[in-house]
Amino acid sequence: MEEISEAALAYYENGSEEQKQLARDFFNSLDEDGNGTVDVHEFIKILSEEGHGLLNNSRFFQELDRDGNESLDFNEFLTLFYIIKSRSRPFCAGCGIFLKSLFFSCAKCHESSDETFDLCSACYRGKRFSHQHAAFLDNYTLLAHKRLITLGGKGQPNTSQLFAGFYIPIYKKKDQNSAIPIC
Ligand SMILES: [Zn+2]
Ligand SMILES: [Zn+2]
Numbered sequence: 773m774e775e776i777s778e779a780a781l782a783y784y785e786n787g788s789e790e791q792k793q794l795a796r797d798f799f800n801s802l803d804e805d806g807n808g809t810v811d812v813h814e815f816i817k818i819l820s821e822e823g824h825g826l827l828n829n830s831r832f833f834q835e836l837d838r839d840g841n842e843s844l845d846f847n848e849f850l851t852l853f854y855i856i857k858s859r860s861r862p863f864c865a866g867c868g869i870f871l872k873s874l875f876f877s878c879a880k881c882h883e884s885s886d887e888t889f890d891l892c893s894a895c896y897r898g899k900r901f902s903h904q905h906a907a908f909l910d911n912y913t914l915l916a917h918k919r920l921i922t923l924g925g926k927g928q929p930n931t932s933q934l935f936a937g938f939y940i941p942i943y944k945k946k947d948q949n950s951a952i953p954i955c
Pocket of ligand 1: 864865866867868869891892893894895896
């Protein structure tokens with residue numbers, strides 16, 4: 773959770789006053805008894821009311837509660853806020869764990885579907901999933917891939933090849949200045 777918490781804090785510090793107020797309002801709505809922290813009962817009650825079914829469990833609460841004092845202070849809460857607002861961190865479709873570091877995502881669903889299909893490294897490696905598409909990219913490679921699709925041109929990989937099966941995208945140099953390193 774370390775990296776995600778760092779990201780959440782960085783976004784908050786760089787946010788507008790309006791965004792910061794939004795975060796504080798959400799925190800206050802979770803903190804029903806107004807004691808300045810959110811306990812697991814408040815957490816589960818509000819998240820189920822708001823329809824965040826996957827986040828709504830004590831295991832995930834413990835992940836957020838980094839100092840282990842059984843309540844979330846504002847900084848710990850910001851991690852939750854970031855996860856909900858950015859929708860950037862999914863759960864593994866194989867084993868259901870929260871994907872807090874590297875994960876794999878179906879490239880086709882990522883580009884053309886409302887729902888992404890995501891897997892932890894262990895489930896992807898062990899083929900512990902069933903899905904109609906076969907091409908998966910890790911979250912870092914996905915970002916590089918998206919950039920090349922946006923830029924277009926010769927650096928763009930052949931997408932029919934991408935969706936045909938196992939594929940690690942290897943980008944050719946367009947010219948000296950636009951070389952993208954191969955992961
Ligand atoms: Zn998994
Ligand atoms: Zn898919």
